Amino acid sequence: MLTFLAKRLLQLIPTLFFVSVLIFSLQQLLPGDPALIMAGEDRDPAVIEQIRKQYRLDQPIPVQYVYWVKGVLSGDLGESMRNKQKVLDLVLQKLPVTMQLASMAIVIALTIGVGAGIISAVYKDTPLDYAANVFALWGLSTPNFWLGIMLIFLFSVQLGWLPPSGYVPLTEDWRQSLATTIMPAFVLGNAIAAVLMRHTRSAMLQAMNSDYVRTARAKGLLERSVILKHAMRNALTPVITLGALEFGTLLSGAVLTEQIFTIPGFGKLIIDAVFNRDYAVVQGVVLITATTYISLNLLADVLYVLVNPRLRA
């Protein structure tokens, strides 16, 4: 286990290096002189010169990269050009909002996805199975921003049950908080539910064809206990770890969903930064996202080995 962990950690170093190069080189894509862009309306040569010095734009690109990485490693992701706030502070400030949304989405995705997956495997080739498969295809093919707009149309405009946008923190008023986040959380969870449903279905089908399930049935156990105790437990472990990899989908989805429901989270931060041409914030957010994703991946791998005794050798 320790060697496995050490190996995986060592592999992270080159990956993180390339992630940082990738994110750093984004700013090289900017057409024109970045100093001019940062100066904005201000075309004073002295100001531009000062910006160039301050951001070390007068240095060769590899040198700029080294300074940038040094900053990043000491927790300095630069500052927002717009409100001069530290990028890290901005992200930390927005994170709880997205975390709440993401947790709710995961609960929804697990309930619907795993539930539908089990049902469709147990009732394979029946109308229930077809319905679950149609649901999965629907979930994979519906653009979540459209689903969001349609939900607002139905539940806010037509029925008037839920607020169409805005956000109330959990600590302030939990009812209002749930009311403002249930639609976006459903939109986010929907796509992941579809993926989880497919994983669960195939894992369950595999488990139900296995020898230990046959043995359990031969012992004369009730079908319910065969499914719940024997098949499901074995089938769900890989599904849960696979679920961790859906984190990327979750964050990508959050960008659009938060935009539609005007929720001041992580995703809204990156879009606002894109429109304000606040490139340091864009880079910082992408970097933090990537690092989190890589860590979660590692965690999923470790979990997978931990819960799967056959791999623990």
Next chain:
Amino acid sequence: MADVPYDSALIERRADETIESPMRRALRRLRRRKGAVVGLIVIALFVVVAVFAPLIAPYDPAAQSWTAVRKAPSAAHWLGTDDVGRDVLARVIFGARASLLAGVISVVIAVSVGVPLGLISGYVGGWVDALLSRITDAMLAVPFLILAIALAAFLGPSLTNAMIAIGVTTTPIFIRLTRGQVMAVKVEDYVEAARAIGNPRWRIALFHILPNILPALLVQGTLSIAAAIIAEAALSFLGLGQQPPAPSWGSMLNSAQRFLTTASWMAIWPGLAIFLTVLSFNLVGDGLRDALDPKER
């Protein structure tokens, strides 16, 4: 030697029955999947609509009319009009161009960069493979849409840049898939045989390995087009794709959002168009996967 009963007609017929080219077999199995067939038909319809848009569309998609602002669907405007009086049907029809183009071109970019790199990575191995694999890992570490948004933001908003951004973001998927497939195929006997008779490495890679990994690439390509169409719509929705007044389904949804209470038809049709196109590509991709799966003869 004693006479062996020989009936040429019989043998020919047998050969005809048993030897079926892999392509034929795949097509026959694809035809049996209703979902995939429906998907193909819908895609074909959208392609026809996109190609002949100027002939089919009842109005100029950019023509504004201040006397017909946000009119509900009627005989004159089947799907209604938008906030500046443009015909929604005409815009949905012309929007098919941006969506299909973006879906196909970004996947073409990803395939033409990713497949050669994957071939090299998987076939050459060594430090080249290690380097390419780490770069692939790094790109896959950034969530798809976030990387596409960041790229599109830095490149500047336009349909072309959106296609480049989506293409680049999709590339690592093809590098990884091709690499994995090559690793699995290159130990096969027929590759060994090709090497034994002295074929150069590039020839083995192109003529012996590549054809055998095409099915997997085809399935991924189809599913990637579906993802790319959603991504283009998302970028356009955020204002990073097709620029107004040129019509695209994503940007139509963006303006529709502000008029949900008064003009809901503006939001329904472009979204339905995205959904149908993406669903069709997913159906075809799923069908192809089953049809090309050698385990399911």
